[in-house]
Amino acid sequence: MVGRGVSVAALLGAVAIYILGATSDPRLQPLREIALDISAPVTEFVGAPMRFVRRMAGDAGEFLDLAAYNKKLREDIASLSQWREAALRLEAENAQLRALNKVTLAPRFDYITAQVIGNSGGAFTQSITINAGRSQGVRPGTVVMDGTAAIGRVVALGENAARVVLVTDASSRIPAVLQPGDIRALLIGDNTGRPKLQFLSKPGRVAKGQRVLTSNHGGIFPKGLPLGTVDALVDNVVQVAPIGDFRQLEFVRLVIERVDLTIDSDAVLIVRADGEVEQEKAEPAEDEGGDEE
Amino acid sequence: MKAAWSLVWALTLVLVTCGFAIVLTHVALGVGADSTPWPRFSVIIVFFWMLHRPGIMTVPMVFLIGLAQDLVLGDIPGAGLLALVLASMMMGRWTIPLRTMPLAWRWIGFAGFAGLVFALEWVLTAAARLMLPPIDLVIVQAGMTFLLYPVISVIMRQILRIGRTPTRTL
Numbered sequence: 001m002v003g004r005g006v007s008v009a010a011l012l013g014a015v016a017i018y019i020l021g022a023t024s025d026p027r028l029q030p031l032r033e034i035a036l037d038i039s040a041p042v043t044e045f046v047g048a049p050m051r052f053v054r055r056m057a058g059d060a061g062e063f064l065d066l067a068a069y070n071k072k073l074r075e076d077i078a079s080l081s082q083w084r085e086a087a088l089r090l091e092a093e094n095a096q097l098r099a100l101n102k103v104t105l106a107p108r109f110d111y112i113t114a115q116v117i118g119n120s121g122g123a124f125t126q127s128i129t130i131n132a133g134r135s136q137g138v139r140p141g142t143v144v145m146d147g148t149a150a151i152g153r154v155v156a157l158g159e160n161a162a163r164v165v166l167v168t169d170a171s172s173r174i175p176a177v178l179q180p181g182d183i184r185a186l187l188i189g190d191n192t193g194r195p196k197l198q199f200l201s202k203p204g205r206v207a208k209g210q211r212v213l214t215s216n217h218g219g220i221f222p223k224g225l226p227l228g229t230v231d232a233l234v235d236n237v238v239q240v241a242p243i244g245d246f247r248q249l250e251f252v253r254l255v256i257e258r259v260d261l262t263i264d265s266d267a268v269l270i271v272r273a274d275g276e277v278e279q280e281k282a283e284p285a286e287d288e289g290g291d292e293e
Numbered sequence: 294m295k296a297a298w299s300l301v302w303a304l305t306l307v308l309v310t311c312g313f314a315i316v317l318t319h320v321a322l323g324v325g326a327d328s329t330p331w332p333r334f335s336v337i338i339v340f341f342w343m344l345h346r347p348g349i350m351t352v353p354m355v356f357l358i359g360l361a362q363d364l365v366l367g368d369i370p371g372a373g374l375l376a377l378v379l380a381s382m383m384m385g386r387w388t389i390p391l392r393t394m395p396l397a398w399r400w401i402g403f404a405g406f407a408g409l410v411f412a413l414e415w416v417l418t419a420a421a422r423l424m425l426p427p428i429d430l431v432i433v434q435a436g437m438t439f440l441l442y443p444v445i446s447v448i449m450r451q452i453l454r455i456g457r458t459p460t461r462t463l
Binding site: 009010015017018020021022028031039047118119120122123127129165170171190 | 312313315316317318319320330331333351352353355356359360361363364365366367368369370371372373374375378379382414415417418420421422424426427430431433434
């Protein structure tokens with residue numbers, strides 16, 4: 001009888017956690033953080049030999065395919081040389097224009113490199129675990145890139161590990177812009193390898209091959225990071241082929257936005273013992289007279 | 294004293310193997326929707342212990358393992374857990390005759406258990422996200438988990454035998 005009661009209690013507990021999880025209740029966040037902190041070092045340790053074997057198998061495959069690989073590299077070099085020339089010309093032109101306008105651009109972002117140590121490994125979620133967390137300056141919502149393209153954002157944070165939801169996950173929603181054409185849209189993941197574009201500002205002007213970039217609407221993603229290209233238009237559904245190669249994902253780059261301290265002219269700056277600078281705003285001066293009846 | 298030691302050993306074995314199964318499911322070997330899903334080792338281990346240590350692999354224990362699995366893998370918290378708890382409650386009665394049957398029958402029993410777990414998780418995930426998860430990936434993952442059962446079962450039975458080996462005086 002007691003055993004049955006405990007089983008029913010466990011079932012009710014599972015239902016309660018499911019409801020909290022389905023509604024993304026923040027009360028589960030501490031549990032997620034603890035699980036990340038405990039599991040990340042174990043996963044890193046257990047996964048090391050498996051990653052080594054995988055790398056060796058990849059190297060062996062490349063070695064067997066050396067001639068074709070070499071040919072492809074030569075073609076890439078020829079193509080990149082043309083791009084290099086164009087980039088140098090544009091860089092010079094850009095510098096000239098900046099000098100004319102006397103513009104000084106301060107770098108807005110810092111980058112951290114982290115290793116992928118785990119993944120959801122399943123059909124229900126598309127997420128990865130990386131070995132950088134709060135101690136390394138990662139914040140919730142930090143954008144994650146595979147080197148060239150945005151591939152996801154941080155959703156859960158531990159001291160030395162973080163969970164990243166990929167752009168292909170069903171819970172992923174990214175404000176995007178299509179170029180050329182400056183078409184605003186929302187990139188929505190659906191657990192397949194081809195996320196969809198919805199809420200297009202100019203649906204009639206979408207074409208295959210257009211570049212999909214992040215827009216900073218909503219303030220989560222910095223503007224202009226490449227996400228993918230328009231791959232197909234099937235029954236008014238716009239499918240996107242992500243640029244990031246998720247199968248080869250071993251290291252990722254985290255884009256840390258610099259938080260600049262804007263100093264209020266009326267504020268008093270306080271430098272604390274740990275070096276942190278904080279500003280305390282002065283109380284507004286009381287209106288002298290005028291209100292008296 | 295011997296009974297207490299036996300219980301501690303069995304409990305440790307169950308917890309360690311379940312923890313290892315969750316970590317093994319979490320190890321990164323190809324990421325994203327284009328990669329082949331990785332088998333759910335935790336489903337295999339839970340079913341194995343339901344057959345061989347039913348006194349330890351009770352519903353509250355399934356609850357703990359399911360919760361740990363969801364939190365570590367990053368799934369919707371509660372979806373995998375509720376699927377595991379419901380499947381273990383539904384299959385609980387059926388595991389009694391399966392215990393003494395040959396491996397082939399236990400494998401068939403596992404097919405029912407794994408099928409139930411994946412189907413329930415698919416429904417629960419769809420309900421939570423208001424979107425149907427791709428069924429092909431679920432079938433591949435369930436199929437890989439099903440195919441792996443005999444291998445894991447044989448390995449686990451060997452581990453169980455180590456625990457049963459009588460202490461010899463040297």
